[in-house]
Amino acid sequence: MRFSRYKREISAAIAFALLLMIVAVVAPSFFNGGNIRDLVINNAPALILAIGMTLVILVGQIDISIGSQFAVCSLAAGVLAKTGIPLPLLVVGVLLIGSLMGALNGALIGRLRLPSIIVTLAMLVLWRDGLRWITEGAWVQDLPGNFQWFGLSQQLGELVIVGVAALLFAVFAWSLRNLVIGRKLYAVGSDTEAARLAGIDTPKVVFGVFVVMGALTGVAAFLNAIRFSSIPGNTGVGLELKAIAAVVVGGAAISGGRATLVGTLVGVALLGTIGTALTFLGINPFWEKAIQGAIILVALVSDAALDRLGKNGKLDRAGARAA
């Protein structure tokens, strides 16, 4: 086990630990059960999105349409729930809608080789404004009782949400490391042309990643929707930036080829805790976004600094060493 391999993840973890220590000293009431529970529940959907975004960034792409996709999936879940179809069917439906939107991205980016930033920017606007046009900004309200918390008690429902997020995290983290497809993702992200010359179907890999991103967006939207009795028309605005930020803070290279899900988990935890922590520290929570931005910058700058060190042969690059 070489720790230098995970130095970016470790520095993010240290930052998170520092934050927790400061809070522990200044405002120990932060660590009460209810607060921690709220934090975990609130960030579970964000983690699911960040898992997908990790894969997207790992292959050297980006998806800024997931906030809008999230809204489409949420409202679709609400509308479907009101038709009274059974919950399992509803889940399948939402997953399908998410996957299809992802597949559309994937086809345009993987097969037609269009730049992902432009394609997903177009989708960001298209889904968001398409939705606004259809719903005229209305919320989906009066959701049936068997929809909220899966028709379970809130406590059990919350447990299921966190359980699903944890399970997805475990499955993806394991697969990325232990399955052939994981190795292919790293190869495509490190050097697409070299991967192609080694016989990897790179368009298919990129396509698949976007489908998974879409499906995970569906899961996150569904798990988020069941927490409330209504779904606002503008749900999910800015989620794509949250997910990208968490992945980058977690040590992923935006140019692709380097990312770990453990890093992403730390990134989600760090960025997701800041807001609440500020409140407990008595700092105006309006600072939250500014501080999140600062953390991203610090992550990028230290990343570049580490890279320069690595070029001198002192450290080697992490992530791809999944062997």
Next chain:
Amino acid sequence: MAENALLQAVKVSKAYDGVQALIDADLTLKACEVQALVGENGAGKSTLIKIITGAVQQDEGELFFNGEPVVNNSPALSKSLGIAAIYQQPALFPELTVAENIALGREAGNIFGLINWNNRRRTASELLGRVGAKIDPETLVSELSMPQQQLVEIARALGADAKILIFDEPTASLSEEDTQNLFRVVRELRSAGVGIVYISHRLEELPQIADRVTVLRDGRTIETREMDVVSSEELIRLMVGRDLSAVFPKRPVALGDVVFELKELGSRSAGIHNINLAIREGEIVGVAGLIGAGRTELARTIFGLAEPDHGEILLRGRPIRIGHPQEAIEYGIAYLPEDRRRHGVVLDFPISSNITLASLKKLSGFAGMDFGREREVAEEYTRRLGVKTPTIYNAVSTLSGGNQQKVALSRWLMTKPSVLILDEPTQGIDVGAKAEIHDLMMEIAEKGVAILMISSELPEILGMSDRIAVMCGGTIATILDRENATQDKILSIALGHLADNNRDEIQPL
């Protein structure tokens, strides 16, 4: 200092990553002169030009312009001295107009940076007139033909007051008529006092245009001669005239059945046509030819990276269709690409993952990848091929060129190929590693693998091949037997000369 020399390079040396590209090369260019520069691929022509244009700096030696030393040459400095280069592929901005392209870099605008459009058009027309181009300055460059673009480039250089023009293979893709027009322009420039360096592989056109010719070989200046006293044959001899100093580990291998056959294979997109070739088990077929002859394009077409549009590929007599590299691999075809550092290996990956990258299926099990098996395989290949590394988990980027190439080769050996295509397998690696790779090639051939080896190094081609396919203009011009092949013969064919006295030894296939 030579008198009235416009440009002089004295004992210029340059090494890239330990590979010596130029050694004590000299070049003297006078005003009102066209000097041809000839040499094989890798003889150092491009490096010399890059030093003159300031794209790279020499390690040793000096450069003089009008007798003044040029210190710390850079693209900006050489441009301000009036040195301009015209390449085979014009380097213009396609989405700007001809006038804008010509104006770029030479006009500053007025003190507010405002552009005088009338002036710009007028200058462009004048300069285009000087090179005899009938082109409207308002045309977009993307709408022009290649020869027209070349003339625009020359006009741009003239606009920047070029005193030295360097032409790098300007006629490689020009028709006869456009070539003659270009020559006329070059002659006019010469009489206007411009000094011209003219690089070309078309030896037959040199007497028409050049006053003197300088031959480079293995990074050294061999000779400079007056053009009217030297023949093509003599030039070819000067270009290749090195002794086969390296010893190649060639051993006779019993050849088996024909494994792999190309029949009239061609691809418009790749620029190759009517390729006929059959390779037998254990045979090494060398592919020689100049840059641009279609060698790499042939390899890419076989490997599914370019689409063939006529002819067929047969594997053990059965026609096969290869649409993607993964299909080629499934058929047992392996391709070690030319540019190792860029695409032959994934530099950030450890040695182990690089070796297994084309055979991941073999490592896939129910409980995920078999990392133990991966380690065994990687250790086996690094040992067998002698990759020098502390562990198999070191990133490939930390290895030397020769060891990187061995990792790339290991990857393909692990796929157990029946056809192995090697594209410049020893380019840019040191002598020791080169010999090891040649040894490996023999071992692989002895196991019955058919090898197609593309190389620009004639000694390597002659030393390792059983037969030699010489490519010229996108097709195999001739296939020579090992016994009949000589450097001169290969080079003549590659240059498009099919001398009559060679005909009887040339056998069609």
